[in-house]
Amino acid sequence: MEYLLEIKNLKTHFNTKEGIVKAVNGISYGLKKGETVSIVGESGSGKSVSVLSIMRLLPPYAKINGEIIFKGENLLTYDDKKMRKIRGNNISMIFQDPMSSLNPTIKIGQQIMEPLLWHHKVSKNEARHKTIQILTEVGIPSAKERFHQYPFEFSGGMRQRVMIAMALISEPDLLIADEPTTSLDVTVQAQILQLIRKIQEKRGTSVILITHNLAVATMVSDYIIVMYGGRIVEKATTEEFLKKPLHPYTLGLLNSIPILKSKKSLNTIPGQPPNLRELEEVGCPFAKRCGKKMSRCEEENPPRIELSDTHIVYCWLYE
Amino acid sequence: MVLKYIVKRVAFIIVALFFVSLITFILVKSAPGSYIETERLLSQNITDITVPPEVKAAWEKAYQLDKPEWQQFLIFLSNAARFEFGPSFQYPSTTIEKIIMRTFPISFRLAVMAIGLALVIGIPLGIIAAFKRNTVIDRIATLVSMIGTSLPNYVIAVFLIYILALKLHLVPSIGWGEPKNYVLPVLSLAIAPIGSITRYMRASLIETLNKEYIRVAWAKGGGFRQVVLKHALRNSLIPLITVVGPQLAYLTVGTVFVENLFNIPGLGKFYASAAIYRDYPMVMGTTVFFATIVMFTNLIVDIIYGILDPRIRKHSMLEG
Ligand SMILES: Nc1ncnc2c1ncn2[C@@H]1O[C@H](COP(=O)(O)OP(=O)(O)OP(=O)(O)O)[C@@H](O)[C@H]1O
């Protein structure tokens, strides 16, 4: 099957006063229609920047290189006007903090129907009708009354439902959710994830889910991508990932998750995340913290090892 | 309820006005010089300021100045509560409230025009400065607003008279009654609020543009019109009201110098001459009137702010 989204050698660097921040350093992956991929990795590994590059929601001093093929066209060749037609229409995004993601002075209903009004020729009435329908669909009771309320009248979980409704109203092909549940209570987290899963199955939407939480990733996704220092270190189906994790960094991550481990105490990966300003162009970014480091790890880029069609690891250990 | 809140605020204003009256009264009573002496000195050019005692006694009786001071204060309070200040020393044939009613609209109109102009110039300037952050345009806007807020308006007025009237002959420097006479005083008054509105608008818009919901609006596919004009501008204009309201009040009060400079028959001019002549009833009446205006403007601003911000609007209703 054709890829809906194919990312080829994506590099995103920030030209700051203090130097170049190499946030994303040549990542590639493909996503088919209806698939969910989770991107996991420590803070600062470039997860958010990689998806913001797809949306082109980065400041002007961000330099994006590579290819982002969406429905057969390279989005990086799009001008701002063409890009606007993609955002909120073909690709929608949900952010981490539902408390600050809604405009405090505009009614919820109004905010949800904006993507519809901005991208399609629909009447206000149609838009309102559809908004109430989708509010109900995302599990907001008495949607008709809720339509006219303001964000401060909603709880965190309810606001994230509103954000999901807003992201889905124009029926996008791709939904990007950047840590959509991080700031929510554990019970609400599960509900929101189930909701995303349900809607995505019903509509055949593809999803990129960014999360810190490996348990969340394994629960909802078809594929898992592990990022470190702006690079992909391992990519696998969820099944392969659980059965046969390979990269030392992946193993470290799995070791630090209490749910997936029996009763032993938590092991965090020793050492610090890499400084993205001083990141070398060659060598494995994880080498400095890797317990299985070999001399070539810092001198040559790790090879791309295909263990199956779907399981790829970038590491000299598996050569 | 909103009503309860307003009642509370009004009660507070009344208490505050009582103290304003008391302090003004004490200051006025302890200030050196008296009207009949000053008047002889200033208007009649008589250097010997001693007034025959019987004349002075009759005059004091006419203005109830022979009563004990606490009584005078109570009389003033009860008059002020009814907005009946009686005749002033300088204008015995009319009343202070009549003078206020006649001259205040002139000062107020000047202030409104100046604020209007300041909004029309300051808001776009602030928006441009916010977008062209740290560019030449931004620096110029910052400089203009710094000059505007740091120079007193009479200095600006003198400068404007020199440039626009004396050098370029665009407008008359003196005279009253025609629209062109408004140009210089309104400009002089507008410069300071242009400065503060520009600065406030810039800061407020930059702050709003950094909000998460603005990023969400871009992510929804909004353009400049949707994101900046609809989402950001609206939210950065709401706090601007808290600046503009008090500015309007202070401008109305602060037209004193400009009115004297341009010889405009507004309340500010009468206020200044009342102070010079030791026309104490006029000073007191006008002070209390100005204080009332400033305090009620602030109250109105807060109410409008509440109406515009749904969080405050709904909460104050819920509080019951
Ligand atoms: N606008 C920017 N300007 C400069 N550097 C940036 C900018 N945005 C992100 N970065 C840097 O890029 C790196 C990657 O950031 P990113 O937000 O993608 O991390 P992340 O993996 O999403 O982390 P987290 O889990 O904490 O969200 C970080 O070092 C960050 O400081």
Ligand SMILES: [Mg+2]
């Ligand atoms: Mg992030």
